[in-house]
Amino acid sequence: MTTTPSWTVGDITVHRIDETPLPPATGPWLLPGATPGLVAEQDWLHPHFADADGALRLDSHTFACIVGDLRVLVDTGIGNGKVRANPAWHDLRTDYLETLTAAGFPPESVDLVILTHLHADHVGWNTRNVDGAWVTTFPRARYLVSRTEREFWAAYDMDEAREQMFRDSVLPVEEAGLLDLVDVPAEGLTVTPGLRLLPTPGHTPGHVAVELADHGATAFITGDCVHHPVQFSHPAIGACVDIDPEASERTRRALLASLAGTDTLVLGTHFAPPTAGSVVTHDGTYRLSPVPAGPHSPTSPDGPSKGRIGN
Template identity: 65%
Template sequence: MNPQTPSRTPHNTAPTWTVGDFVVHRIDETELPPQTGPWLLPEATPDIVNDVPWLRPAFAGHDGILHLASHSFALEVDGLRVLIDTGIGNGKTRANPAWHNLDTDYLRRLTDAGFAPETIDLVILTHLHTDHVGWNTRDDNGTWVPTFPNARYIASTTEWDYWAGVELEAPRQQMFDDSIHPIRDAGLLDLIDVPASTGLGTTGAEVAPGIRLFATPGHTPGQVAVELRSGDRAAVITGDCVHHPVQLPHPHITSCVDIDADQATRTRHALLAALADTETLLLGSHFPPPTAGTVVTAETNYRLVPVPGQHA
């Protein structure tokens, strides 16, 4: 090992899930404030939430308010060190007060889990929204520079083409300026063609051994979910095709920022149907702890059976 290279030995401070030969680490950024749920998923009223008792206490409070979080997932595949989504980021000008000028220990947590920024080889962006790309960059004396300078950052071509073809309002332009354009200008952003299918285990774009992107459009046109497969074990990282476990019994509940809510609902139904009553682990990109679980059929739709992460 190069003596200049930070240690890659994990300190096991992050919860982990084993998927075949993969060990998936949740890298916490921040809990999202209580007002996030009513804003993001306005159809998830307290009455609806309280009518799903298994959501309490982990996924919702007794007041019917949803719990949500911001985090990344990290794993190593055949020596390739992979980070999936990069959260909100520190010190950035944001219209959402909960995200504005954030100051968290995210990079320390990432490093303590054994994934120092310089050791990351691949960053997968499920879609180009503010709370999934923020740690793409960090402030270096007033300049936004790539946080993961040795990584290849990837997003879907469909996602890039959509945002390149619409007029961006000022807050979204700010996000592109501080979190997307610097990695593109550094030559680190690669666009991947992902087939327009939501099939599990079949179509998609393999970006590393056992890591496949598959299309989950609706929230954004080019959003992808991430399938991990090792041996006979599999997991799916949702991106924002499922924001919260309340959408398992109520897949029709949509996000206020879904670009195509009808398509988002169809995508969610298809994904949950494919996962139902299998051993495939669902890892929610905004699910609070325990974050993961398996999908089972329940009444007319689904529920999540939690699978807590392991702590050393």
């Protein structure tokens, strides 16, 4: 039986849909403040999230779950066959859709795609190439994005690489009438019972994170408000592509303070396996206490599986 790494949140099962590990050069480029010496000082990062020499481990994956009657995908990764300036993202050939289908979420079954923000490694599988044209991958889904996010990029002076990303991965969804812009207030936006969007600005102005809640259990999908667990110990470390670094740090500090000591399961969109954990205080800041995934039976397109993870 095919299984995917999964966690349970009440009766919601969250599946990690793997796309590709990111190369070692990603860490120094993306998080230049996370120097090898600084990373190596955090023993808890090894062996899961960093190598012994302080090299960061980062992944590209997305998350799929069923909330109520909705089959939900959070972010869509890098995508196949896309022209990208970043060589780690350029013209990929992964089995992402096969992995998604094996988890019980064939593309035609997805009802809702939540885009935490409009960066190339989060929107790529919005579309796929069919006979030379970029068409929506999830034809019956509504694609949700913050209105603030879309309007920011509409007014932004984009370079050719970003223009290309919009042409192949965002505009086709808009032209198909499937992109919904939503206003996300400070207290968050409930999309459906058990699923809430939370504003987490800084990386981009309209960035949102996703909260899942069921039967008293809660999970938080980060998007890019946190890229790597080293930022738990050093919240001031930002990404080189943060639009507003100061806002990004404020968001991270407030988020970590709100999660520390709770049972909320944090699921990192770029965290290497084990990907998830709880936030605990550590040496005056925080660390991620890993919660390993368990194998879970595929979720039937006709309804959620009744199996439970075994961890």
